[in-house]
Amino acid sequence: MAQHKFLGLMRWELEENLSLPLLAFLVASAIIATLINYTFGPPYREYTHLYFSSGTVFLISSLATGAFFARSYAGSIGRGTTKIMLSYPIKRSQLFLSKFTALFLVISAIYLPVFCVHVYVDGLVAFGLMILLSLFGLLLQLMLTCSVAVGISMVTKSEVVSILATVLLLFGLDSVLGMWDILSAQGRLFHLLQYFGNELYDTLPFGGRDTVTANETMLAVLVPIVVFVVLIVGSFVYFTRFMEVD
Amino acid sequence: MKCLTKAGILLIVIGLSFLVSTLYRSTSESGNFGFGTFAAGLAPKAWSPEWNTSHPYAPRFNKYFLLPREHRMDVKTNTIIDVYVLDPEGAHLWLAEGKLEPIVSFEGVRQQVVTFNIYNRDDYSFLVHNPSADAAEYDLSVSGYGIETDLLYSSLIITVFGAVVTLVSFIPRGSGRRKQSLVNKKAVLPAAVLAILILSLPTASCAAQFQASSILAPSWMKEGTYVNYDFTPMGRSYSNGVLETSQELTVFFLNGSRIECRNVTSVIFRWECTDLKENMATLDVSYSVTSDLASDNFYTSTLVDVGIANRRVSFQDGTLIGTTNFWLPSSPAEGQEVTLWDVPPDKATATVKTKELNGEDIFTGQTLEEPQRSFMFQNITGTMNGEEVNIGTFWGGGMYEYDTGLYVGGPIRRDSLFTALGIDNLDIPNYMTTNIDMGPAKIVINWGYVLGLAAIVGSIVVVVAVLLIKRRRQRR
Numbered sequence: 115m116a117q118h119k120f121l122g123l124m125r126w127e128l129e130e131n132l133s134l135p136l137l138a139f140l141v142a143s144a145i146i147a148t149l150i151n152y153t154f155g156p157p158y159r160e161y162t163h164l165y166f167s168s169g170t171v172f173l174i175s176s177l178a179t180g181a182f183f184a185r186s187y188a189g190s191i192g193r194g195t196t197k198i199m200l201s202y203p204i205k206r207s208q209l210f211l212s213k214f215t216a217l218f219l220v221i222s223a224i225y226l227p228v229f230c231v232h233v234y235v236d237g238l239v240a241f242g243l244m245i246l247l248s249l250f251g252l253l254l255q256l257m258l259t260c261s262v263a264v265g266i267s268m269v270t271k272s273e274v275v276s277i278l279a280t281v282l283l284l285f286g287l288d289s290v291l292g293m294w295d296i297l298s299a300q301g302r303l304f305h306l307l308q309y310f311g312n313e314l315y316d317t318l319p320f321g322g323r324d325t326v327t328a329n330e331t332m333l334a335v336l337v338p339i340v341v342f343v344v345l346i347v348g349s350f351v352y353f354t355r356f357m358e359v360d
Numbered sequence: 361m362k363c364l365t366k367a368g369i370l371l372i373v374i375g376l377s378f379l380v381s382t383l384y385r386s387t388s389e390s391g392n393f394g395f396g397t398f399a400a401g402l403a404p405k406a407w408s409p410e411w412n413t414s415h416p417y418a419p420r421f422n423k424y425f426l427l428p429r430e431h432r433m434d435v436k437t438n439t440i441i442d443v444y445v446l447d448p449e450g451a452h453l454w455l456a457e458g459k460l461e462p463i464v465s466f467e468g469v470r471q472q473v474v475t476f477n478i479y480n481r482d483d484y485s486f487l488v489h490n491p492s493a494d495a496a497e498y499d500l501s502v503s504g505y506g507i508e509t510d511l512l513y514s515s516l517i518i519t520v521f522g523a524v525v526t527l528v529s530f531i532p533r534g535s536g537r538r539k540q541s542l543v544n545k546k547a548v549l550p551a552a553v554l555a556i557l558i559l560s561l562p563t564a565s566c567a568a569q570f571q572a573s574s575i576l577a578p579s580w581m582k583e584g585t586y587v588n589y590d591f592t593p594m595g596r597s598y599s600n601g602v603l604e605t606s607q608e609l610t611v612f613f614l615n616g617s618r619i620e621c622r623n624v625t626s627v628i629f630r631w632e633c634t635d636l637k638e639n640m641a642t643l644d645v646s647y648s649v650t651s652d653l654a655s656d657n658f659y660t661s662t663l664v665d666v667g668i669a670n671r672r673v674s675f676q677d678g679t680l681i682g683t684t685n686f687w688l689p690s691s692p693a694e695g696q697e698v699t700l701w702d703v704p705p706d707k708a709t710a711t712v713k714t715k716e717l718n719g720e721d722i723f724t725g726q727t728l729e730e731p732q733r734s735f736m737f738q739n740i741t742g743t744m745n746g747e748e749v750n751i752g753t754f755w756g757g758g759m760y761e762y763d764t765g766l767y768v769g770g771p772i773r774r775d776s777l778f779t780a781l782g783i784d785n786l787d788i789p790n791y792m793t794t795n796i797d798m799g800p801a802k803i804v805i806n807w808g809y810v811l812g813l814a815a816i817v818g819s820i821v822v823v824v825a826v827l828l829i830k831r832r833r834q835r836r
Contacts, residue, residue, distance in 0.1 A: 134366050138373040145374060149381030149511075154390035154504075157424040159483070235511075237425050237481060270826045282819035289812025 116208070123204065123212035130195075131186045132220055140178055140221065144228040147174035149235070161244035161311070162319050163236045165303050168248065172255050172299035175225050176284045179259040182221065184276035186213050188267035197359050206354040214346070218260055226252060244319070247310055251303035258299075258338040259284060261345035268349045268357065296334045305334040364529035371522025378515035386507040390427050394501035395486070401497035402441070402490040409487070411458035421451045421485035426478045430506045433476070435469045437498035438748045442467040442489040445476060451485040462487070481510060578687055580764055580796045581641055581668045586632035587686075587766065587796065589727075589789040593624060609649060611658060612784040623652035629786060631686065631777060634663070641668050642676075645777050664780045670702060673776035682776035685758065688712075688737070690765035698737055701744045708742030708749045714762065724759040727769040727791045732798050733762040736770070744774075763799040768792060 132140070147170045155163055190196045190213075199209055226249050233240045262283060267276040291298040296305060304320065309331040311319040318325060402408050409419035435443065444462035446454060453459040463484075464476040468491070478484065490496040593609050609621045628648050635642035646661035666673050666684060673681045683701045692698065692712040701708035714735040716722055724734040736759055740749050758770040769792070773785050 134369060138370055141370065142373050142377040145377035146381050149378070150384045154388055154392070154427075157391045157393050157426060157502075159425050234481070237483075266823060270823055271830075272826055275822055275826045279819040279823045282815040282822070286812040286815030286817075286819065289808045290816065291812075292808075 119204065120208055120212050123208060124216040127186065127213050127216040128220065130190075131182060131217065136182075137220075140182070140224055141228075143174050143178050144171075144225045145231075147171045148228050148231055159237045160319070161238060161242075161307060164232055164238075164244060164248045165300065165307055165320070167232070168251070168303055169293065169300055171225075171229060171252065172288070173285065175221075175252065175256060176259045176299070177281050179221055179256055180263040180280035180284065181277045182217055183260045183263035184267050184280055185273055186217055187264055188271055188276040189273035191267075191271045191359060192273050200359060207350070210350055210353050214260070214264070218256070221260075222253065222256055225256065243310060243314060244307055247306045248303060251299070251306055254302060254335065254338045255299045257342040261342040261349075264349045265345040268352050296330055297337060302334045302338070305331045362529050365526055368522050368524075368526030368529055371525060372519055373522075375515050375517075375519030375522055378511060378518060382508060382511040382515055385511070386429075386505075390429070390504035391424070391431065392501075392503045393424060394499060395422065396436075396499035397497045401438075401495040402488060403495055404490055404493050407487065407489050409455075411454050411456075419455060421446070421455070421487075423448075423451075423483035423485055424502070426482070426484045427504050428478050428481055428509045429504045430475055430477055431502055431504045433466075433474050434501045435466070435472055435474065435498065436500075437470055437496055439490070439492040439494045439496045440468050440470045441496050441498050442491055443469055443474075443500065444487040444489070446485045446487055447480070448483055448485075451487075454487060460487075467491075478504070479509065481508075578668060578690060578765060580766075581633055581636060583633055583636050585794075585796055586630060587792060587794040589629045589786075589792050591627040591629055591786050591789055593627065593787070611649065614779065614782050614784055619658060621649045621651050621656040621658060623656065624649060625652060626650040629789075636668075639667055639669050641666050643777070645780055647781050647783060660781050660783070662780050664777070670699075672702065673780060675780065681779050684776045685772065686767045686775060686777055688735075688760050688765045688767075690763060692735060692762075692765070700737070700740065701742065701749070703744075706743045706745060708740060708744050710737035710740040712736075713738050721762075722759075724761075724769055727789050728761075728798075732768065734759045734768065735762055736760065761798050764796055766794070766796060766798070 148167075150170060155166055190199075196209070200206065229249060229252055230240075230245065232238060232248075233245060238245060259280065263276060263280040266279045266283075267273075270276050270279065288298045288300070291301065293300040294304055295301040305326050307319050308326045309328065311317060312325055397408075409421060411419060433443065435441070443466045444450075444460065445464040446461070447463050450461045450463065453461050466474050466476075486500065486502075488496075488498065488500075609624045609627060610618055611621065612618045626648075627650075629646075630648075631643045631645045633641050634644045643664050643666050644661060645664055646659065648660075649656070649658040651657050663676050664673050664681070665676060671684045671687065673684050675681065680703060682703055683699065685700055688698050689696075692714065694712065694714045696712045697709050698712055699707065699709050712735050714722060722734045722736065723731040742749055758772045759768050760766060761768045769789055771788055778785065
């Protein structure tokens with residue numbers, strides 16, 4: 115029964131926030147972000163193309179993810195939808211988790227396969243380790259973005275402010291840290307590709323740059339995961355225990 | 361809205377997104393690679409690479425991943441050559457059986473730009489044949505332009521399929537009054553879909569000199585003027601993830617001999633003006649290799665006279681060496697002709713390039729503390745030591761500071777100042793120090809950093825402001 119209710123809430127969430135015009139926008143943003151930021155690099159089948167063409171994907175996916183999550187969480191509070199929903203026999207935890215699951219699954223299901231277009235465009239091996247690492251890097255960024263968006267939505271309860279604050283914060287951090295830094299989206303991908311490329315293939319994909327250590331790579335991966343866990347758990351506890359829905 | 365209509369519209373969006381991306385991508389060049397001969401060039405009647413017949417080594421091709429778009433190949437050679445573009449199968453056939461099955465061939469090419477189309481996204485190789493009786497020095501540079509046809513066709517197919525699905529979804533189903541009522545509905549969406557379809561097709565099928573005065577004789581040449589170029593080897597490699605710095609250097613001399621220097625800590629090429637009389641400067645030119653091992657230190661120097669306007673270098677006994685390209689005329693105009701070699705009867709010239717492909721001024725900062733406006737040369741023609749010159753003769757790519765004309769980085773080759781020291785070519789300098797005033801540097805503002813910082817502060821301010829406003833409202 116609870117499972118049925120949860121699935122029903124997920125379906126409602128998809129119809130409410132991911133119906134056709136918005137879904138089409140999401141799909142178009144994923145395709146354009148993946149293909150247009152293309153610096154035609156060396157004419158070889160190189161995995162570094164994944165890194166150099168990832169900048170716009172990270173930016174646009176963060177923007178879209180932030181907007182959709184803020185619209186769903188803060189927007190539904192602002193519009194009074196959450197209040198109406200909670201007047202039904204629905205647990206707050208179910209509402210929170212169904213929103214999160216539905217949106218995260220759909221956004222990931224759109225962005226991750228579209229990013230795989232690089233396999234064809236750059237002539238790379240399908241399901242190669244570097245492709246999987248790039249997808250993992252994108253997944254980490256989606257996790258980071260949605261957790262920040264949910265966290266800010268819980269605090270501000272305003273759709274516009276949440277979208278603005280999420281996008282500005284993530285864009286600002288990536289711009290200040292730069293494309294090689296351990297804490298930026300592209301820097302994370304660089305560390306993943308450089309470390310595993312050296313360990314598994316004995317070559318540095320970014321040969322001209324210094325090697326990276328296992329600890330740095332682990333830190334690059336753990337930071338977004340820890341931020342994700344802290345913000346989502348914190349938001350969940352706040353939403354289910356403390357937040358006044360007015 | 362029916363599921364079929366939604367699916368159709370989604371397909372149209374996917375197709376149009378691919379189309380927009382494909383059109384955007386068509387504005388950028390791809391490939392941009394080049395290759396050519398080293399040293400003696402390609403022997404007469406020889407192939408590069410030869411097929412695997414009686415060679416002690418296994419000939420192989422360089423593979424280039426080319427995109428399905430139009431490609432231009434700039435061919436520069438001292439004689440005529442044949443160039444064949446081979447697909448993977450063609451490359452295999454040539455290496456294994458010596459069978460020539462190119463997808464495109466250009467025979468009897470000399471100093472020209474040729475174009476060819478690639479239809480499949482794959483690895484391609486270039487086979488070169490020298491049909492002449494002379495050794496062929498050549499340089500080929502290839503770049504791709506235009507629309508990637510596979511992406512274009514895919515996007516059109518998806519769009520058309522989406523449009524068909526959407527239109528099919530509007531075909532009235534059922535019978536009698538229900539069918540009639542469906543027919544009577546205004547067909548706004550089908551009309552919009554048709555309009556998108558019609559508009560997308562023609563869209564898919566569519567696929568620029570400032571004259572400035574130039575100063576030949578540099579005003580900055582004075583007694584005591586010097587430039588140090590640091591050529592310390594920076595080769596780095598990794599062994600099991602540990603960075604190892606290569607500190608070995610081989611110095612090649614013009615007489616064919618060479619010396620090996622180990623544990624090199626510094627390699628400096630320096631010239632200093634020790635005397636200046638009218639248009640003739642005396643330069644003290646030196647080359648020093650400093651090593652941790654005293655036995656591996658090397659130093660050589662000589663005094664040469666250089667005409668500061670014509671850049672002719674001669675030993676102090678008057679023996680002419682050649683022309684130096686350690687500086688060129690300052691503040692040149694785009695396309696201005698500059699002399700690279702002037703030892704009668706030989707003369708080699710090139711044209712100046714001051715702008716990037718996007719029309720912006722060229723800046724370089726690799727060897728300098730701050731980026732300076734720069735220029736380089738291209739379109740090299742003429743003769744040197746009786747031989748026709750090409751891009752490989754001077755290793756085009758050297759960068760010159762715009763206001764002074766001083767060489768500030770990039771490859772420099774066969775220069776008379778090297779010849780005066782008896783040494784062959786050096787590598788690319790890492791950095792340079794000089795007492796020549798190069799004028800104001802380009803002001804570089806890291807806008808990404810500034811905007812990023814502003815965005816972070818802005819997001820925090822927005823959140824705090826909203827929280828404060830909400831708290832104030834609650835108190836009221």
